[in-house]
Amino acid sequence: MDPLTWTGALAFLNPIYQITLVLLVAALAIWIITSVISAGTRQVANADGSFTLAGNPQAMANLGVKLTFLVVAILSLAYLLLGLILGTNAGIVGAMSRQMLPTWTALVVLFALSITFKRRLGLYGKLFDSPIGMIGFGLVMFWVFTGIFGAMDLIATHDPLGQASGMKNKVPGTPLRGAEEGEYAWYLLGGDNLARDVFSRMVKGAWEVLKYAPLATLFAFMVGITLGLPAGYYGGRLDTLLSFLANLILAFPVILLFYLLVTPEIVATGLPQFMAVVLFAFPMVFCGVLIHSRFRTQPGKDYMWLAIVLVPIFLLYMSLINENGSKIDFWPLDFFDIPGGVLVVFVSVVFVNSPTVFRIVRGLAMDIKTRDYVAAAQTRGERAWYIMLWEILPNVRGPLIVDFCLRIGYTTILLGTLGFFGLGLPPESPDWGSTINDGRKLLSIYLHPALPPAVALMSLVLGLNLLADGLREESLKD
Amino acid sequence: MGLFILRRSGVMIITALCLTFIVFFLTNLYPNLEKLAKTEGNFRMSDEAVASWLEKNGYAQPVVVKYGQWLGVMPGWTRTADGEVTGRCIDGTATPDEAATAPRYCGIIQGDWGYSTRFKTGVGDIIETRLGNTGYLMMWVLILMVPSALIIGVLAGMREGSATDRSLSTLSIMTTATPEYVSGVIFIAVFASSTVGLKWFKGTATAAMENPTFENFFLPVLTIALYGMGYIARMTRASMTEVMTAQYIRTARLKGVSFPNIVLKHALRNALIAPFTVIMLQFPWLLNGVVIVESLFNYKGFGWALVEAASNNDIELLLAVSVVSVVVVLLTQLISDIGYVFLNPRIRIS
Numbered sequence: 159m160d161p162l163t164w165t166g167a168l169a170f171l172n173p174i175y176q177i178t179l180v181l182l183v184a185a186l187a188i189w190i191i192t193s194v195i196s197a198g199t200r201q202v203a204n205a206d207g208s209f210t211l212a213g214n215p216q217a218m219a220n221l222g223v224k225l226t227f228l229v230v231a232i233l234s235l236a237y238l239l240l241g242l243i244l245g246t247n248a249g250i251v252g253a254m255s256r257q258m259l260p261t262w263t264a265l266v267v268l269f270a271l272s273i274t275f276k277r278r279l280g281l282y283g284k285l286f287d288s289p290i291g292m293i294g295f296g297l298v299m300f301w302v303f304t305g306i307f308g309a310m311d312l313i314a315t316h317d318p319l320g321q322a323s324g325m326k327n328k329v330p331g332t333p334l335r336g337a338e339e340g341e342y343a344w345y346l347l348g349g350d351n352l353a354r355d356v357f358s359r360m361v362k363g364a365w366e367v368l369k370y371a372p373l374a375t376l377f378a379f380m381v382g383i384t385l386g387l388p389a390g391y392y393g394g395r396l397d398t399l400l401s402f403l404a405n406l407i408l409a410f411p412v413i414l415l416f417y418l419l420v421t422p423e424i425v426a427t428g429l430p431q432f433m434a435v436v437l438f439a440f441p442m443v444f445c446g447v448l449i450h451s452r453f454r455t456q457p458g459k460d461y462m463w464l465a466i467v468l469v470p471i472f473l474l475y476m477s478l479i480n481e482n483g484s485k486i487d488f489w490p491l492d493f494f495d496i497p498g499g500v501l502v503v504f505v506s507v508v509f510v511n512s513p514t515v516f517r518i519v520r521g522l523a524m525d526i527k528t529r530d531y532v533a534a535a536q537t538r539g540e541r542a543w544y545i546m547l548w549e550i551l552p553n554v555r556g557p558l559i560v561d562f563c564l565r566i567g568y569t570t571i572l573l574g575t576l577g578f579f580g581l582g583l584p585p586e587s588p589d590w591g592s593t594i595n596d597g598r599k600l601l602s603i604y605l606h607p608a609l610p611p612a613v614a615l616m617s618l619v620l621g622l623n624l625l626a627d628g629l630r631e632e633s634l635k636d
Numbered sequence: 637m638g639l640f641i642l643r644r645s646g647v648m649i650i651t652a653l654c655l656t657f658i659v660f661f662l663t664n665l666y667p668n669l670e671k672l673a674k675t676e677g678n679f680r681m682s683d684e685a686v687a688s689w690l691e692k693n694g695y696a697q698p699v700v701v702k703y704g705q706w707l708g709v710m711p712g713w714t715r716t717a718d719g720e721v722t723g724r725c726i727d728g729t730a731t732p733d734e735a736a737t738a739p740r741y742c743g744i745i746q747g748d749w750g751y752s753t754r755f756k757t758g759v760g761d762i763i764e765t766r767l768g769n770t771g772y773l774m775m776w777v778l779i780l781m782v783p784s785a786l787i788i789g790v791l792a793g794m795r796e797g798s799a800t801d802r803s804l805s806t807l808s809i810m811t812t813a814t815p816e817y818v819s820g821v822i823f824i825a826v827f828a829s830s831t832v833g834l835k836w837f838k839g840t841a842t843a844a845m846e847n848p849t850f851e852n853f854f855l856p857v858l859t860i861a862l863y864g865m866g867y868i869a870r871m872t873r874a875s876m877t878e879v880m881t882a883q884y885i886r887t888a889r890l891k892g893v894s895f896p897n898i899v900l901k902h903a904l905r906n907a908l909i910a911p912f913t914v915i916m917l918q919f920p921w922l923l924n925g926v927v928i929v930e931s932l933f934n935y936k937g938f939g940w941a942l943v944e945a946a947s948n949n950d951i952e953l954l955l956a957v958s959v960v961s962v963v964v965v966l967l968t969q970l971i972s973d974i975g976y977v978f979l980n981p982r983i984r985i986s
Contacts (some may be wrong), residue, residue, distance in 0.1 A: 193799035417946035423667035
């Protein structure tokens with residue numbers, strides 16, 4: 159087996175690609191500079207008293223940017239599409255594109271469906287009106303699909319923990335020594351310092367992020383909403399107390415908190431589990447109050463919904479906090495065990511994130527509670543919790559959804575930080591932070607183990623940021 | 637105003653006390669003390685030996701008492717055995733006569749920060765030198781970050797929707813999406829790698845502690861500054877766009893004031909109020925970045941001391957580190973509150 163080059167049979171495209179990239183950068187620079195200097199489009203008075211917009215350097219630069227960007231996009235697409243057909247003949251890029259086939263399919267289907275029905279899909283559909291939002295959504299969904307299909311073993315070429323002899327720190331495209339029948343014959347992005355496949359680890363790492371980040375953010379939102387609404391609505395002493403606690407946590411340097419919570423000694427005391435008991439109770443409280451405040455006057459419906467929702471949540475909650483051989487070990491119906499390290503990571507990320515959510519929700523509630531519809535509900539004699547959860551909360555969903563997207567990105571960064579310091583997650587875990595941490599030790603000699611997870615993390619967080627920006631823009635329009 | 641500052645300072649002190657007590661409590665949990673005893677004594681200590689070691693070194697007292705001693709509001713413990721006195725305020729062992737002359741209180745109020753079990757010196761010295769290193773780093777970070785963030789924000793916000801706005805906004809979103817450990821790795825790969833990189837800069841900043849040069853110091857500074865820059869720039873942009881739609885700007889335009897004059901004389905000062913608070917509130921995150929960057933570039937500063945203290949359960953050093961960082965965070969919050977009032981005369985504190 160020969161080592162793979164980056165583009166293989168498509169190498170003839172490379173010079174063109176390089177030239178257009180240089181042109182794109184140049185056009186961008188000119189575009190920015192002209193827009194700073196010139197005052198935008200200029201109006202020229204004609205002899206007959208009419209006005210025309212004069213063509214100016216900025217418009218020309220704009221055209222240049224659009225053209226070169228189009229060419230770059232077409233060429234990039236060509237690499238990927240031809241890679242799909244040619245596979246490893248089209249080099250590393252082509253081979254990766256072929257491996258990612260499930261992701262591409264899912265993305266194309268999702269976008270085609272969404273754009274077709276975008277008028278009927280509410281805010282989500284409107285997202286497809288904003289280019290920024292579309293790019294962000296595309297990036298996020300790319301990693302979501304990669305994570306899901308990666309977890310189903312459709313993408314990764316090798317076992318993320320498996321070590322192959324002679325592949326230590328090998329450059330991208332190195333063929334496996336003595337690859338067996340049915341085994342993928344190359345390490346597409348090279349091997350790391352323990353001779354594991356960087357590409358497979360990156361793909362598996364996406365799943366690690368997807369497993370924790372959205373769920374941790376959701377829990378943080380539950381905590382923040384459940385505490386922030388009453389703090390903002392009632393005000394007074396409750397508000398002072400809760401705000402003081404939130405500021406207390408916010409003033410704590412995050413890394414110090416992680417170091418204090420995540421050490422094995424602290425885990426042995428069961429402290430993170432007790433924190434989990436408190437923090438994970440909030441979704442239950444939230445759902446219970448949400449249902450009860452709505453159906454308070456119809457006991458039959460009330461009990462039915464409470465039973466339908468709370469029983470499964472309670473079972474999940476108990477098996478989440480109950481763990482054999484730890485401090486909390488009494489519940490017989492334990493469906494699954496969370497490894498100690500993972501639970502700690504989860505708890506500390508929720509703990510760090512919830513005060514910020516609390517502050518946002520509190521601010522929004524304080525703003526909304528002066529509105530007329532809240533006064534109307536008060537006059538109707540609605541209970542306080544009904545007003546908070548069914549009058550105020552639906553009306554602050556816009557900013558909350560936007561912040562949710564941003565916060566998933568932030569949680570991803572936090573998880574990466576934990577991995578970077580080797581805290582909590584198991585050391586061989588393929589998550590991006592740990593992989594970057596592994597790779598950085600030999601960074602000045604071997605770049606390839608650290609760069610793919612770094613770029614992956616950056617693109618996911620960038621996608622989430624752009625998505626949040628697009629959502630904000632679209633939700634402000636109406 | 638005086639009352640406001642006084643009240644904020646009071647809240648600040650209470651917060652600092654609460655936080656240090658939490659750190660104290662967490663570091664003094666029994667498994668942590670056991671680990672400390674084993675690293676200080678020997679690793680094969682039996683449970684009884686650990687208990688007696690803790691008893692002998694004053695760790696077996698109740699947490700509140702120990703906290704009071706550390707703070708310096710309760711007299712330090714002493715222990716007499718075989719005619720020799722050991723104690724919190726006594727170095728090593730002493731005769732009873734010497735012990736009588738030793739100070740009774742020795743906590744941080746008296747300026748005694750304790751002894752670092754990791755570095756085998758006084759905590760005060762470590763904090764001083766390490767904080768000096770980090771302070772130097774932070775100074776350059778702020779010098780780089782604040783002006784460039786403000787310039788980017790103002791340029792982007794003065795004409796909303798223009799080419800400059802769109803490109804600079806994208807740039808600032810990109811920098812906020814790139815945490816320090818990602819941008820640091822990418823910078824090292826591009827600028828410092830010995831195999832394929834440009835080799836413009838050094839990949840470590842170890843030499844920068846004695847002899848900071850552009851070559852060995854720029855990358856860590858840039859790495860921290862970039863992450864914070866995007867956020868400040870976006871805030872500046874938001875406040876600038878808001879100001880640019882205000883009535884008085886329209887009036888100035890209608891009067892025929894030139895565009896640069898409008899931006900510089902009418903808009904800028906009002907647009908900079910919000911970013912000021914943001915910059916101040918950015919400090920806790922900068923602290924985060926400092927820890928990451930110092931371990932990535934091997935620059936032995938405050939963040940590095942935090943990592944060393946935390947991974948070796950060096951209780952006194954860890955406490956000192958948390959005191960310093962909590963005080964820094966709370967002070968910046970206080971400054972941001974007070975500065976906000978000064979910058980914006982419309983706000984009255986009553």
